Amino acid sequence: xxxxxxxxxxxxxxxxxxxxxxxxxxxxxxxxxxxxxxxxxxxxxxxxxxxxxxxxxxxxxxxxxxxxxxxxxxxxxxxxxxxxxxxxxxxxxxxxxxxxxxxxxxxxxxxxxxxxxxxxxxxxxxxxxxxxxxxxxxxxxxxxxxxxxxxxxxxxxxxxxxxxxxxxxxxxxxxxxxxxxxxxxxxxxxxxxxxxxxxxxxxxxxxxxxxxxxxxxxxxxxxxxxxxxxxxxxxxxxxxxxxxxxxxxxxxxxxxxxxxxxxxxxxxxxxxxxxxxxxxxxxxxxxxxxxxxxxxxxxx
Numbered sequence: 001x002x003x004x005x006x007x008x009x010x011x012x013x014x015x016x017x018x019x020x021x022x023x024x025x026x027x028x029x030x031x032x033x034x035x036x037x038x039x040x041x042x043x044x045x046x047x048x049x050x051x052x053x054x055x056x057x058x059x060x061x062x063x064x065x066x067x068x069x070x071x072x073x074x075x076x077x078x079x080x081x082x083x084x085x086x087x088x089x090x091x092x093x094x095x096x097x098x099x100x101x102x103x104x105x106x107x108x109x110x111x112x113x114x115x116x117x118x119x120x121x122x123x124x125x126x127x128x129x130x131x132x133x134x135x136x137x138x139x140x141x142x143x144x145x146x147x148x149x150x151x152x153x154x155x156x157x158x159x160x161x162x163x164x165x166x167x168x169x170x171x172x173x174x175x176x177x178x179x180x181x182x183x184x185x186x187x188x189x190x191x192x193x194x195x196x197x198x199x200x201x202x203x204x205x206x207x208x209x210x211x212x213x214x215x216x217x218x219x220x221x222x223x224x225x226x227x228x229x230x231x232x233x234x235x236x237x238x239x240x241x242x243x244x245x246x247x248x249x250x251x252x253x254x255x256x257x258x259x260x261x262x263x264x265x266x267x268x269x270x271x272x273x274x275x276x277x278x279x280x281x282x283x284x285x286x287x288x289x290x291x292x293x294x295x296x297x298x299x300x
Contacts, residue, residue: 003027003084003113003169004027004028004084005028005084006022006029006170007029007086007087008030008086008089009087010088010090011033014089014141016049017144018141019046023067026066026070027173027174031073032074032075032080033075034075043071049144077103078107080108083108083112085167086114086115087116088117092118092239101126101127113135113167114127114137115137117141118138118140119187119190119243120242121185123155124183134163137163139153150176151177151178152189153167153168153181155180155183156183164180185247194244198256198257198258200218201262211279233273233282235272236272237270237272241258261294261298278290
């Protein structure tokens with residue numbers, strides 16, 4: 001099985017990155033959003049990302065032209081009917097994902113592969129809405145997709161060898177590294193990453209160190225490229241809290257439970273970089289640690 005035309009469901013942060021990466025590798029790619037406004041916003045995000053890379057000397061106008069030549073947008077599901085693989089990158093809502101695949105099942109060819117970019121849900125729980133369980137697989141990309149090499153390739157008990165091999169070949173063709181994972185909540189990365197991030201919040205709650213010192217301890221002491229509290233702001237506190245909830249429900253272990261501070265920050269709408277405030281304040285050009293405001297929340 002050889003994958004040639006790529007479909008992407010959703011043109012948000014992850015969907016846009018997946019579509020850009022596939023188009024950059026020379027695959028005809030069509031990305032679908034629910035309305036024209038969201039689609040235009042997603043396409044603009046793709047080219048803004050490329051233009052920023054050009055300005056920094058990280059990429060070239062040739063890449064921009066290649067993406068432009070291979071990428072198309074759509075708002076109708078029917079526009080995905082001739083794709084060889086459709087990668088879903090919509091919000092982490094199980095019923096919504098199932099609904100999308102139910103709708104697509106009767107539109108596309110019998111050989112079309114369905115893939116989900118879910119970061120926390122079980123692939124089998126999504127695939128049960130489809131009539132092609134043997135052609136259903138997980139492809140968990142990492143943000144920012146154009147830069148991050150890893151893709152967790154998750155096969156269920158029903159995923160065929162042919163489907164798995166075709167997807168692994170595609171991952172290689174878009175210059176990524178695929179790691180094979182068993183279909184379990186959190187896969188490899190989030191199973192290991194989530195407790196680490198939550199423990200960083202607990203360390204701040206306990207007064208062990210400041211926001212900046214916790215991040216510096218990890219980057220300088222462990223050699224990580226980004227501190228845990230900066231990373232939480234980058235991922236989104238609401239996303240981390242949501243994943244923690246799913247994993248707590250699955251494993252019933254305290255290490256996956258959201259700390260009180262995280263819950264309160266999410267309730268206040270402090271989601272990190274996307275809301276301009278989290279463990280750091282992003283209202284100015286240079287982010288500043290938000291220790292004093294966070295301590296007020298802890299004392300509430």
